[in-house]
Amino acid sequence: MAQEVCGLKAQLREKEEEIAALKNKLAQLEKSRAASVELHHRVMPLTPLTGKAALSNEDIMRYSRQLLLPELGVQGQLNLSKTSVLIVGCGGLGCPLAQYLAAAGVGRLGLLDYDEVELSNLHRQVLHGEENQGQAKALSAASAVQRLNSTVECIPYHLQLSPENALQLIQQYDIVADCSDNVPTRYLVNDACVLSGKPLVSASALRMEGQLTVYNYHGGPCYRCLYPVPPPPETVTNCSDGGVLGVVPGIMGCFQALEVLKIASGQGSSCGQQLVMFDAQDARFRLIRLRPKQASCAVCGENPSVTRLVDYEAFCGSAATDKCRKLNLLSKEQRITVQDYKSIMDSAEPHLLLDVRPLVEVDICHLPSSLNIPLSSLEERKREHLQLLRERVSQLKHQMAGDCQPPVYVICKQGNDSQKAVQILEKMSGSEVDRVTVKDICGGLTAWARGIDRTFPQY
Amino acid sequence: MSSPLRGDGGAELLFNGVKKHPVTLPSQSEPWDMKQLLVWIQRNLLKERPELFVQGDSVRPGILVLINDADWELMGELDYQLQDQDNVVFISTLHGG
Ligand SMILES: [Zn+2]
Numbered sequence: 001m002a003q004e005v006c007g008l009k010a011q012l013r014e015k016e017e018e019i020a021a022l023k024n025k026l027a028q029l030e031k032s033r034a035a036s037v038e039l040h041h042r043v044m045p046l047t048p049l050t051g052k053a054a055l056s057n058e059d060i061m062r063y064s065r066q067l068l069l070p071e072l073g074v075q076g077q078l079n080l081s082k083t084s085v086l087i088v089g090c091g092g093l094g095c096p097l098a099q100y101l102a103a104a105g106v107g108r109l110g111l112l113d114y115d116e117v118e119l120s121n122l123h124r125q126v127l128h129g130e131e132n133q134g135q136a137k138a139l140s141a142a143s144a145v146q147r148l149n150s151t152v153e154c155i156p157y158h159l160q161l162s163p164e165n166a167l168q169l170i171q172q173y174d175i176v177a178d179c180s181d182n183v184p185t186r187y188l189v190n191d192a193c194v195l196s197g198k199p200l201v202s203a204s205a206l207r208m209e210g211q212l213t214v215y216n217y218h219g220g221p222c223y224r225c226l227y228p229v230p231p232p233p234e235t236v237t238n239c240s241d242g243g244v245l246g247v248v249p250g251i252m253g254c255f256q257a258l259e260v261l262k263i264a265s266g267q268g269s270s271c272g273q274q275l276v277m278f279d280a281q282d283a284r285f286r287l288i289r290l291r292p293k294q295a296s297c298a299v300c301g302e303n304p305s306v307t308r309l310v311d312y313e314a315f316c317g318s319a320a321t322d323k324c325r326k327l328n329l330l331s332k333e334q335r336i337t338v339q340d341y342k343s344i345m346d347s348a349e350p351h352l353l354l355d356v357r358p359l360v361e362v363d364i365c366h367l368p369s370s371l372n373i374p375l376s377s378l379e380e381r382k383r384e385h386l387q388l389l390r391e392r393v394s395q396l397k398h399q400m401a402g403d404c405q406p407p408v409y410v411i412c413k414q415g416n417d418s419q420k421a422v423q424i425l426e427k428m429s430g431s432e433v434d435r436v437t438v439k440d441i442c443g444g445l446t447a448w449a450r451g452i453d454r455t456f457p458q459y
Numbered sequence: 460m461s462s463p464l465r466g467d468g469g470a471e472l473l474f475n476g477v478k479k480h481p482v483t484l485p486s487q488s489e490p491w492d493m494k495q496l497l498v499w500i501q502r503n504l505l506k507e508r509p510e511l512f513v514q515g516d517s518v519r520p521g522i523l524v525l526i527n528d529a530d531w532e533l534m535g536e537l538d539y540q541l542q543d544q545d546n547v548v549f550i551s552t553l554h555g556g
Contacts, residue, residue: 231551231552237555
């Protein structure tokens with residue numbers, strides 16, 4: 001009898017433990033579903049972030065390795081939980097930044113991006129996976145971050161930051177990180193941060209180099225103090241034109257996370273009047289002392305002329321995306337479509353196809369029978385390349401009857417450089433080379449791959 | 460007077476892809492200042508498309524000039540008088556992310 005009672009009691013305890021475990025599992029699931037992210041298409045007022053009054057046992061275990069640091073400690077961890085950070089751009093910089101901020105226990109993360117995930121993003125935008133292609137980057141990043149730390153509140157914004165919404169959005173956050181990919185957005189974020197008094201942790205990366213500065217922080221300079229006038233649009237190179245090694249924005253995004261965490265936890269950043277330059281080729285960081293806040297600055301100076309947000313695309317003369325601009329330098333008569341060129345090719349009409357991309361891109365893919373002379377060589381009138389061009393044109397002239405002008409068709413990746421090349425070749429025609437008829441192939445190899453040959457690679 | 464010049468962040472492209480450019484400036488009675496150095500660079504190193512580097516008598520917007528790892532604004536910009544072995548770096552601001 002006593003034995004039976006004992007056995008039943010043991011069984012009950014076991015079942016109770018099982019029930020407790022199930023309840024716990026259910027609570028976790030419900031918590032992660034409640035926290036599961038809802039995509040915002042416009043800026044909405046947020047409830048104030050309260051943060052934690054004390055660390056739970058679970059918090060202590062989760063953050064134990066950083067709690068052991070005297071630089072952070074319990075107070076620093078509690079400060080993190082009270083801080084909201086807005087990440088502008090969920091790309092190569094924003095992904096590692098969001099990942100480390102969430103892992104470290106920042107209270108609220110705003111994740112903003114207007115774009116969707118593409119295959120060519122994955123080498124550097126490491127929160128997105130193959131299955132996220134076509135999904136809003138903000139949502140993809142938020143779900144990844146939520147899996148890592150469900151206690152961080154994530155707010156994904158699928159929208160373009162604009163002069164209309166930037167102030168309302170930025171006012172709701174404590175720290176802003178600029179991870180954007182274009183000049184107008186950098187000025188917009190800067191001005192909105194100055195007007196709302198928020199520190200701006202800004203980084204950028206291209207090819208094998210990165211830069212980082214904290215603007216508008218503890219009386220230091222803002223972005224405009226350093227760059228009062230935007231660069232001419234034709235001097236700006238984006239990642240889709242210039243290329244970038246994925247780990248380079250990865251390193252810079254991690255560096256941004258470090259500075260955000262130091263500011264949020266109360267240690268403070270030392271990059272307020274300093275430019276960190278990273279040279280990935282030489283594996284070298286350089287620290288540059290910067291000018292102080294400028295009295296003459298248009299937005300943070302003594303007599304600011306920018307007292308509200310303006311039209312930044314007009315100010316910079318370029319669009320607020322990193323998508324390629326479409327140039328229109330030529331008349332209709334100077335251009336042909338890829339379909340036109342296909343029929344010229346099929347009819348075996350004598351002509352010269354000139355590919356003006358850099359050699360590194362020609363190595364990726366090219367049309368057979370094309371002659372490669374990079375645009376830069378034409379611009380600089382490189383002797384060996386001009387010689388090559390002269391030879392090919394005169395061969396063609398021999399091949400063709402009469403004294404006609406040999407046709408030259410110019411192609412590049414997207415159809416911008418090829419237009420510049422047509423202009424140069426027209427100047428050369430009849431003087432530096434025999435008289436030729438030059439035409440641009442509209443839309444370049446990208447249009448060829450889309451309209452003529454679906455098996456031709458795009459990059 | 461010799462002075463290593465560097466171009467980073469794309470500015471090296473202006474120097475035919477060469478990052479380090481140790482140069483020896485011809486001697487003159489007055490010390491060289493930055494304004495004269497820019498003119499000298501334009502005449503001797505940048506024969507093609509100088510508009511990508513200079514605008515008026517200064518560098519174009521988007522290029523930051525560093526003298527011995529400091530923003531040239533702290534050093535007097537165009538009026539800074541070059542010393543022997545000064546390290547002058549031209550960097551283009553990066554915008555990609
Ligand atoms: Zn300023």
